[in-house]
Amino acid sequence: MMSMKDILREWKRAIAMAGAAAALGGSACVEAADRPNIVFMMADDLGYGDLSCYNPQAKGDAPNNTQIRTPNLDRMARNGVRLTDFHSAAPICSPSRRALLTARYPNRLGEWAEAYRSCPDGVVAAKDPTIGMWLKQAGYATACYGKWNIGEVKGVSWPGAHGFDDWLIIDHNTGYFQHQNDNGDCQGREMLFKTGGKRVTSLRGKFLTDIWAEKAISFIDTNQEKPFFLYLPFAVPHNPLQDPADPSLGYKDSPERQSPAAREAYVKMVEHLDSRIGTIFEALKSRGLTDNTLIIFTSDNGGMLSANNWPLKKSKQWLEEGGIREPCLMQWPGVIPPGTVSRQPSIMMDASVTMVAAAGALGHVPPGRTLDGIDLLPVLRGTAKPIEGRAFGWRRRDWSANANALRQEAYRQGNWKLLRSYRPTGKGTRSAQHADELFNLAADVSETTNRVQGEPAKYAAMKLAFARWKQDVVEQKPDYLIPVRDQFGSPAKYPPLAMLFGFEAERFDGHFLTRNNEARVSDPEIREGIFKVRLSPGLVHPIPILYRDGAVATDEFSNMRVRMKVTVEDGTGCGPAKALLRANGWKGKDLPFAVNADGEWHEYVIDTTKSPAWHEWTTRGRIGINLPVPDKSPVVVEIDFIKLEKR
Template identity: 35%
Template sequence: MPSHAHDPINQNSSSISPLTRRAFGTAVGATAAAATIGPPAAAAQPAPPRSVEERPFRAARGRHARRPNILFILGDDLGWADLSSYGSPDIRTPHLDRLGRQGVRFTDAYSGSATCSPTRFSLYTGRYPGRTKGGLAEPIADRSVGLEPTHPTLASLLRGSGYATALIGKWHCGFLPDYSPTRSGWDEFFGNFGGALEYYSKLGGNGEYDLFEGDAEYKDLRYYTRILTERAGEYVRRDHDRPWLLNLNFTTPHWPWIADGDREASAEIVRRIKAGDRGALWHADGGSLEKYKEMVEDLDRSVGEVLKALKRSGQEQDTLVFFASDNGGERFSYNWPLSGNKGSLKEGGIRVPALLRWPARIDGHQVSDLPVFSPDWTATLLELGGARPDPAYPLDGTSLAGYLLRGEEPGERDLFWRVRGERALRRGEWKYYRGRGGADQLFRLTRDPREQADRSSAEPELLAGLRASWERTDAGLLPYPTGS
């Protein structure tokens, strides 16, 4: 194992929980300490085969680099198999597929929750959403709660270690005047505060305009994805004098189902919003598989434009780029072979595509089936950026720095989720799940990713152990408000 004594990235290595790849079929183990950092069933298809250019994950060794710039990109409601590299039969995503080939494609990555704002809480804080009042909203829909400015975040901690920080796109962690990215550690903010907006008019479901620069309205009635792509390109091309974090949060392919050029559909949605139809943005009477394909492929092109700007800036080698979805897919997503979708703790609601590239430190053409989730990325990026978590707010994620860079074996841990009416916990290949029907179920995901063969009767002791672990973690979280 090479020495890392003079590697600035490893200045906090003593705090790492060892992690490395194990085959998907082996157990990852017991709970980590909180302080560590499709088609119809009849047409069943296997998971996408591994490309001949992809190989099992192995850590990079013997390389040294400065602290990375961090470009963290989120799609919105993108399904696990909506990218070509994850098995989509119709959608073509060459830029995202290339990003995965140039680094690591994760097959078993999860969001921190099943809807938008709780996942963002888990990413920004590195903690379970249920540790904060704002994280209990699933999702945030009014001005009553948000991410408290006093809570340390990925941005505030990295800024404290010398990073420039910016958030472009969807915030969805509270509204003005009390909550804003600029109050939670981001030097700059350009984007929308709410969970959804009409792509041209920038009207939210309540009829209010929702495009801001900092805390001031910014008028631009062009297609929203174009605006965000342009802004992100401008940011990465700057002459930065220090490492930077850019959270680039697209709203694509979240409803309403409006692609670039769909002026007529836009006008109809705007008319309904102005007439007081609070469900207009949900667009229950719109969209199609073809329209969804158009939106996802537009997202792919947009990411490609930002990555091209990054390359032309000369910063590509020293920039860690991460792409994922904020939760599972929605109405038109392709999740095969997973069951469930957004809002559910079944696999289709929380398993997401995830791609990571850092040319200076991590080899390309790799696939990892290590189970990971949103809070892990917070812990990982803090360590890589030389930032220490606030001990008053211990992280629930585990840093993957040792896994990615030094081949360290993974520590034993569980992945935990809770939403109203559902609970889930993954330990290695096993998943404990209780849905709204109230029955405990147990699935062996390596053999049954579709969660159809309930093994609870065959493995009662394992089920009891996983249930007890879930309940221990739940006991330390805030309760949902009475009647919610």
């Protein structure tokens, strides 16, 4: 049997050969005329046991559990291959999607947890090229229709910066008919964007899955004469759970989780997804494109809400198999034998490399660029033996379903899996001891028997191998805040800072919370780079807040700098403003600071380290300012910027 070192050596040699051939105008095994169209479809939070081709007897303990009818995906399994040991790169949305697009572990990209609107983790297009870029460079027409969820910084994080010619996306979960997120501070926020970053409101009232399927068919029609790459990251069955046949349902009408009603809505959403996938299959068939199209279907992570992850343990958010093992189907007539089942251990980045290799586009991967996946086609088509002893790793950092109460990491080599959990000890610290578990997945896919005590030699070997793996897969620090020299273009005037708010003419990446004070907040606008609003006396809790969500490099920054002008219309004085510092959701302690209400510009520097929240920050933190409170007459508040800086 080949050692892991031998396997890696042979794989790197194959990549180099394929890359060299592609650079000469073709690939080692794909002629330009034979390049397939590629359709990659992904569900969101789909359970491993939710497709009838994976669970025909509907086993499992989902509420009101019945078989979900997925005839089109079942037919895809019969026409191609069903992978039973395929894994996502992370147990949550954003890291998994980043891994797919870059063919790299999310840890290499500084992606530990979720991507929120204020965390422009998508700022990687220049230094972290994507499969969209490589396929576009290889002559493919490219499109993305669906849930993007890897950042929403206009012109930087959106699909156009990642190699996609055309796109229609949401960046986060939203009402399927309303296309708005009614969740707390996001209430009423438009969530559907098209090519160029323009908001789309004309499609409101139409179920998102229908919109994206129709866009996909239109794209296929337009690009029949050239190879195309169609990326369809559908949003279902992620919450809110909404019956696709009932447009009256709002975001908050989603039934209680884990209830029979929730399962009923969940089933309808998955069956509706299958039917829309069927329309895409029919579009390919009717245009004579099926035989030359590679189609892949999977999920971004394990199921949640009312999903059925049978026979796996736990769900989304966790590194047990229920959080990371996904259904995966691949179809390519004449290449992948029909009706096959593959037990080849594999991961999301394998799908990435498989698509790029099938397109003969490996030559567009920058020299020296490490890809964390392999081309599965030789194994799937039967021209190569299954690869034994592959190693995979996962890390789950910061926010979790337990409100940041758990961190996990896992390592898989062959059939063995080491699972390690960290637990908190309070005051932002975590236990030094790891609760290690060791499982033989070949005999115990449900992870019921911890073999740490029974297999001491294997346990020791796995710990050592994991440590070496982590040395190779170097973990980057998340870079959620965009560093800027100075938004006015004068680097000598201000020291290097991290921008929290720098206001553009059309929009800014953050939130302005005015709940309970709508009648006392008037004329908010952004003009010539300045945010301006009028506040009247009588403000009630919560005082209007300008803020953004997400991770902050608290070990690098210690001051908040605010440039603000406050003008009192009639009278003098007003109450203080506050630096808003919330470590997790709305939990934290703010820091008040006095303001000069003299109608002149002033800069205020607040020592953020004085708030306990600064030392307990999570990726669900919130940062910004509470605006100053008017005394007896209205005030006009103008803000140039809010930044972070080193002390």
